[in-house]
Structure formats: structure tokens, C-alpha cells
Amino acid sequence: xxxxxxxxxxxxxxxxxxxxxxxxxxxxxxxxxxxxxxxxxxxxxxxxxxxxxxxxxxxxxxxxxxxxxxxxxxxxxxxxxxxxxxxxxxxxxxxxxxxxxxxxxxxxxxxxxxxxxxxxxxxxxxxxxxxxxxxxxxxxxxxxxxxxxxxxxxxxxxxxxxxxxxxxxxxxxxxx
Numbered sequence: 187x188x189x190x191x192x193x194x195x196x197x198x199x200x201x202x203x204x205x206x207x208x209x210x211x212x213x214x215x216x217x218x219x220x221x222x223x224x225x226x227x228x229x230x231x232x233x234x235x236x237x238x239x240x241x242x243x244x245x246x247x248x249x250x251x252x253x254x255x256x257x258x259x260x261x262x263x264x265x266x267x268x269x270x271x272x273x274x275x276x277x278x279x280x281x282x283x284x285x286x287x288x289x290x291x292x293x294x295x296x297x298x299x300x301x302x303x304x305x306x307x308x309x310x311x312x313x314x315x316x317x318x319x320x321x322x323x324x325x326x327x328x329x330x331x332x333x334x335x336x337x338x339x340x341x342x343x344x345x346x347x348x349x350x351x352x353x354x355x356x357x358x359x360x361x362x
Contacts, residue, residue, distance in 0.1 A: 215331070220321045222332040227254055227341050234320070239305075242267055242278055243317060247305045252320040254341075256348045257313040263355050268292060268307045275307075287354045295347045299323065300340050307348075309355055314348045 213221075224234040232254045239251045246269065267278040268288070275292040277285045295301040303319040323340075324332055 216321060216325060219324060219332045222334065223320060223323060223337055223341075226334060226337055230338070230341055230345060232256060232341060232345055239317075240308075242269070243306050245269065246271055247317070247319075251305060251317050253315050253317050254320070254344065255313050255315040256345055256352070258349075258352070259312055261312045261352055261356065263309040263311060263314065263352060266309045266355060270296070270304045270306055273302070287357070288351050291347055291351050291354065295344070298340060298343055298347075300344050307351070309352065314352045314355075316344065316348060 227234045233256070234252060234254050236250050237253055239247045239249060243251065265279060266285075266288075268275050269278050270276075270292075273296050275289060275296065277289075292307070295304065300318060300323065303322050305317040305319070307317065308315045324337065
């Protein structure tokens with residue numbers, strides 16, 4: 187091989203590494219979709235976070251889990267936990283009259299697109315936290331882009347339902 191052939195091979199190898207780095211740095215479509223969803227949630231004051239799954243969520247989820255929370259400083263909520271297994275909600279803490287009032291709201295939540303991906307719900311102090319699989323939301327779409335209008339409507343419905351649950355809990359402040 188002559189010097190010109192070797193130079194062309196070296197240039198092609200360097201160009202391959204550069205293009206590989208560029209394509210390797212590009213985020214996947216689902217990562218962009220989840221980031222956009224979380225940004226919309228932040229704008230709506232839903233406070234999304236990725237946290238390790240709590241011990242009480244272990245029957246349905248291990249590892250990291252998305253939590254979306256609504257905080258209101260005027261709330262004084264008792265500690266209550268609800269677990270969603272196969273679309274059915276069950277009270278883990280707070281089995282009282284408030285639970286009877288909350289279960290219909292949780293069933294309504296289960297029917298929503300977001301609710302179908304839920305793992306659990308926890309209320310404590312001045313906030314209510316919803317645990318779900320946000321990375322699967324709109325995950326089966328072929329384009330990979332988030333439908334922002336639909337996402338905003340679904341997140342607004344989620345926030346409304348969480349606030350309704352909190353209002354029910356305020357009526358019955360004592361934990362059994």
C-alpha cells in the first residue's frame with residue numbers, strides 16, 4: 187500500500203470515530219419523551235423525581251421509580267399508603283372512612299392513561315405522592331415524540347385527582 191491509500195484509510199477511520207461519537211451522544215426517543223413529560227409536569231407544579239422504590243412498593247416495583255408529587259403548605263395530611271397491583275388499589279395504611287371515600291377516586295385514576303401505569307400513592311404531611319412508570323407513558327407510539335397537548339391534559343387530570351384525594355383525607359385527619 188502506498189502513502190496515499192494509508193492516508194485515506196486513516197481519514198476514514200477518524201471520520202468514523204467522529205460520526206460514531208455524534209450518533210452515540212444523541213438521546214434515544216423515549217428519553218426525550220420522558221424529559222418533555224417531566225418538564226410539562228414541573229410547569230404544572232407536579233414535582234417529578236426519580237427515586238429508589240420504597241420498601242412498601244417492593245411487591246410491584248424494585249429499582250428506580252418515578253414519583254410525581256403535589257405539595258400544598260395548607261394541607262395537614264395523615265400518613266396513608268395505597269398500593270396498585272394489576273390495576274386494583276389496596277390500602278396499606280389508613281384503613282378507615284377516608285379510605286372508603288378515596289377508593290372511588292383511585293378507581294377513576296386507574297381508568298386514566300397515567301393511572302394504568304401506576305404503582306402506588308402516599309400521603310403525608312403537606313403533600314401527596316404518586317408513583318408510576320412515566321417512561322412508558324405514550325411509549326408505544328412509532329414516532330417517539332410526546333403528544334404535549336394530550337400529556338398536559340392527562341397530567342392536569344392526575345393533579346386534579348391527587349388534590350381530590352388530599353381533600354378527602356383532610357376530612358378525616360386521624361390515622362388508625
